[in-house]
Amino acid sequence: MKTGVQGFLVLFSGSSMDHLEITREAILQTTAKVCMQLASVEGRDFTLPPGPLTAESLALACSSSGSAKSFQSAISDVTWRNAGVDFRHLFNEEYHFDGERFIEGRKLIKDGMTSVKASIKQGNFEAARQKLGDILHTLQDFYSHSNWIELGNRFPHSNLIRSDVSDIGPVADKDTPTCRSCVGIDCQNNILENIIRDKKLTSGYFGLVPFFSTKPKGKCSHGGLSDQTSGQEPTGGINKDSLESSHGNWHAAAAEVAVAATSQLLEDIRGAAGDTDFLRLDGERCCPLKWSDRHIRAFPLV
Numbered sequence: 464m465k466t467g468v469q470g471f472l473v474l475f476s477g478s479s480m481d482h483l484e485i486t487r488e489a490i491l492q493t494t495a496k497v498c499m500q501l502a503s504v505e506g507r508d509f510t511l512p513p514g515p516l517t518a519e520s521l522a523l524a525c526s527s528s529g530s531a532k533s534f535q536s537a538i539s540d541v542t543w544r545n546a547g548v549d550f551r552h553l554f555n556e557e558y559h560f561d562g563e564r565f566i567e568g569r570k571l572i573k574d575g576m577t578s579v580k581a582s583i584k585q586g587n588f589e590a591a592r593q594k595l596g597d598i599l600h601t602l603q604d605f606y607s608h609s610n611w612i613e614l615g616n617r618f619p620h621s622n623l624i625r626s627d628v629s630d631i632g633p634v635a636d637k638d639t640p641t642c643r644s645c646v647g648i649d650c651q652n653n654i655l656e657n658i659i660r661d662k663k664l665t666s667g668y669f670g671l672v673p674f675f676s677t678k679p680k681g682k683c684s685h686g687g688l689s690d691q692t693s694g695q696e697p698t699g700g701i702n703k704d705s706l707e708s709s710h711g712n713w714h715a716a717a718a719e720v721a722v723a724a725t726s727q728l729l730e731d732i733r734g735a736a737g738d739t740d741f742l743r744l745d746g747e748r749c750c751p752l753k754w755s756d757r758h759i760r761a762f763p764l765v
Contacts, residue, residue: 479705480718489725544596619724640681645699
């Protein structure tokens, strides 16, 4: 029996980056970029305060201090919907890019993007936020669960969100071994050299049920105490969900690329929706620096 699994940890993540932080960071960065560009068009100054971006500081920088509560609420709608995928789709590998389900995972993202854009066009921003949270989880899991980072990539895999391409590059087929057993708890070099050399994508298999969870011969496991396949040859795992994961040494790189990939998807939504609907602006001048308390939640799709 195979199951899906959590990606970037949400509970007890410690100093690791989780789905909530990755999503929040990308939303703030993208919204700041929109505010900056719209302010430039109108000949206005735009200055971000020093320190990490927050909903409050960004709303203030965008001259919309009264909207900070709504802005934070909108961010929470998306981030918690994202986190909920681990509970609603725990047993669906494609939602987590587990078990080399690359075709199915990519289809979820592309279909979801189409749904988000359609909901925006219909003015159903609540549905758009929900679907956005769903697909961002799957997108982010790609960087934690696949070997994209181990292949040396430090940029998003744009084909995951592009509608004008038909594939995502070479993927290890079902009969191709991809891993060797870890040496004790050291899993840094457990992906086979030919997989790395040929730049073939793979991802870990995962199962929760003792004695019944299996994986194909020679395939990588997700790894971790709950993964019942990680004790089967080849032992160990390749996930980068946290600093303590099997491939935790790549966690920071995976999280950084996941933020960039999330921003890239948000920019695609922005391009289709336009800045007004992306920010859900209101007011007589329909300007980025006067967000209506009546409508705005000052960020995409609200």
